[in-house]
Each structure stands twice: as structure tokens, then as C-alpha cells.
Amino acid sequence: MNKEILKNQLDLAALVRTHRLQAGPKGGKMTAHMLAEMAGVSRDTIFRIERGEDVSFSTAMAVLRVFGMGLSAAPVEWPTLNSAQEHFKTL
Numbered sequence: 764m765n766k767e768i769l770k771n772q773l774d775l776a777a778l779v780r781t782h783r784l785q786a787g788p789k790g791g792k793m794t795a796h797m798l799a800e801m802a803g804v805s806r807d808t809i810f811r812i813e814r815g816e817d818v819s820f821s822t823a824m825a826v827l828r829v830f831g832m833g834l835s836a837a838p839v840e841w842p843t844l845n846s847a848q849e850h851f852k853t854l
Contacts, residue, residue: 770839775823776815782830783809802826 769775779798787793795809802809802825812818812826827833842850 766835766837768837768839769834771815772812772817773815776813779809779826780813782832783813786830798826798829801829 767778783798784792795806799806799809804822804825
């Protein structure tokens, strides 16, 4: 099973858009309108998600469920102030 690590809204945007474009009939794209109807949200909400804008947790879950996906929590390594300073010293 392939697991995606979502760290922010842009990761969610890419995931939803990629799946939508591959989830239509015969492997073609699913329209935003089709996805919105299946998730019980508006088409504009789908576009907001795909632009990386904030949406509620329940909205994100409704859209992910259409693709048979859910969320799970996992440790994610975030840069520390020291590692960021070291990184920019080398540039």
C-alpha cells in the first residue's frame, strides 16, 4: 500500500488533483463537479482544495473518502532552527 505524507494544504491539493485526474471512467479524469457531488460538497470547494486553500477537516475527509482514502498520523521530521541556519550558511 502506497502511503502519502501530507504536511500541509499543498500536499493535500496535489493528492486530490492527481487522484481526480485519474479516477474518471476508463482511467480518464473525473470532473470537479463529479467529485463534488460524490463528496457532498460544492464544486468551488474542490477548486479551493486543489488551490491549497484551507478547508475543514470534515470536508477534506469527505473528499478523501471518495477515493477510498483516510488519514493516519505519523511522525514527521520538521527542520529545527539550528538545522535551518546551518542549511542557509552553506548557500
